[in-house]
Amino acid sequence: MRWDASPLGQGQIAADEVGSRRTTGTSVIPGVRALYCLRVIQPTPLAFRRNPLPNYGVMFIAAQEDPLLDKYVAEVRAHQFRQVHRRDAINELCMLLTVQGVTLSDVTPAALLHFTHENRQARCILQPGSQVSNRLIGRGVWNVLHSMGHFPPSTPESMRAALLRGQLSVEELVDQYEITNQAVRGLLIDYLTRRKADTDYSTLKDLACKLTRHFWKNIERINPDQEELRISPETYATWRQAITVKDDGKPRVGQDSIVIALRSFYYDLHTWAADEPERWAAWVAPCPVPPSELRGLGVRRRRINERSADRTRQRQPLLPLLVNHVETRYDRARLLLEQADKSAEGEVFTHEGSEYRRIRTEADRKFLRHGDAVPTRVQEVDSGRIVHIGTEEEGAFWEWAAVETLRHSGVRIEELCELTHLSIRQYQRANGEVIALLVIAPSKTDRERVIPMSAELFHVIASIIRRHTRTGRPIPLVSRFDYHDKVWSPPMPFLFQRQNGTTPMVFSTATIQVMLGRICEQLAKNHREFRGLKFTPHDFRRIFATELVNSGLPIHIGAALLGHLDVQTTRGYVAVFDEDIVRHYQEFLHHRREVRPEGEYRDTTEREWEEFEEHFDRRKVELGSCGRPYGTPCQHEHACIRCPMLHINPKMLGRLEELETDLLARLRRAQDENWLGEVEGINLTLTFLRAKREETQRRTRRPAVDLGIPTARRKEDH
Incomplete structure (x- = not known):
């Protein structure tokens, strides 16, 4: 009790602050460490974090004499961890056992998650505003305990998988907006449950937001006595005005989608009531959306397409600058890393007119003594700045790979993150020529498609594969979390993945977007055209479509490469060159009507296949x-x-x-x-x-x- 009531026990002061003028108080720390190891006192996470205790893990394990704890240490050393991660995995578990006052046999997944969140709170108190303090610890502990069978079989393989919430039920989707009218709540749950059968989770979540939050929640705020779906014109007019702005006061762009969802809701109830009157008839009411509401919808959609065309028109001339920037940055980092790896410690070398010195820090030498790999560091001789060139080269490579893959393939951002080693196929012609293909997994249109890879695209994909397999091991099998559908994929050799601490992780779509934003910020320093301008992954897709059709490719083939079910969608993507689209599409239709008989989808004849292969031979010219x-x-x-x-x-x-x-x-x-x-x-x-x-x-x-x-x-x- 005296310990808990003391400033030291409450984490208000550090142990080295205890003492008199004759001592600095440093001798208190070994005593505190011994009390922790012998479990005489049980500190809070804040008190433990405020006092760094050297070699705590080694001393705690020796004091416990726990065979299960010794087995855990052996398992940590057998894992493919770096030395720093092995040390953290041992120290973090010992800290958990200390602050919770339990043995290793009592540690559960819930206990580890609780320990992780408490530590984040303590670190935020000790280091307010620091990004490092907000990180979750214990991921290595989770990996080791899961692999040694300590956790139940149903436990997720990683802490990240345990923290990410899966799909919400229909009831949870509705209840997160706290509707007062329970009868309407039940109706919305029944309606969304029926719609769930013919839609994906992302669309269902969006529909629940529109009907629950944007529609009925606003209706209850406007008219608290509203009990049925029969909305008066005055209430509807007030509601319609309310959705024109967002909660932060900015104009709402997607007003039409909310109105269309509401109109479909009323008409669905009318239709379903005819088949199941006992269930839906009580809720049938006139649709409050007047016919005039949707007038001009086509014009508004054309304005959206025009804005997209303007966006593409603005960014297309800037694409070469962006590509040159990522290529130059990657080449510089790659060549500097190669020179640094060949240089001995302390050796000075010159790269692109600047002198660098290969250095190793004291922490690097400590890692070397433990047989661990150390990162490559160089120091600029003139400025004295230390550059972690290995990390810089890693970031430059993935920025280059993401930009090149997006612009040469035209894939969606979700499809980019879903590319795996299995996506690469090949087609071999009779003359021995091999054509590389990239298989795009079903995404937005739920249809698989195949993209013939250009030399540039194949080089990027091959570089990614080589990077993953340079140590002689295959690409790691990793599960990817789909943030739209809230589900985990089976373990697969994803191409866009990298090591994050103790766990390999697939790039998220947000990570790619942050990369592109960082590139534009760097370019804005020297190119005023990039000031206030951002490239998104979809901008590359629109530019890719524009260049395809503008180069003479028939629009229906472009639609197939882009994965569009409707040619009109592709036409909207390439609105920058509207006259070229119309001309090429009309020429295609005219040519097709002339040369295609009614049985155009018959099996290919041997002669037709020979002509198909000869076409590629006729494309070979002198240059x-x-x-x-x-x-x-x-x-x-x-x-x-x-x-x-x-x-x-x-x-x-x-x-x-x-x-x-x-x-x-x-x-x-x-x-x-x-x-x-x-x-x-x-x-x-x-x-x-x-x-x-x-x-x-x-x-x-x-x-x-x-x-x-x-x-x-x-x-x-x-």
């Missing part, structure tokens, strides 16, 4: 290959240098130099003869040639990715 769509002739009269569909083979860079020399000679002759039209044409050709050469040189600077060559197994291994 590389042509990317024109299948079944279409050359639209540029074989003026390949000017054609946007030409993909230059890096081996032909020397030929481009020869062509440039010849064009410059022709340009001088044309200028001497005053052939102004010829001068204009040659200058245009030179512009295209130099742009293609720069693009090809940029691609050749990417390091080659060696995925290894599989060896044939011996017969006895089969």
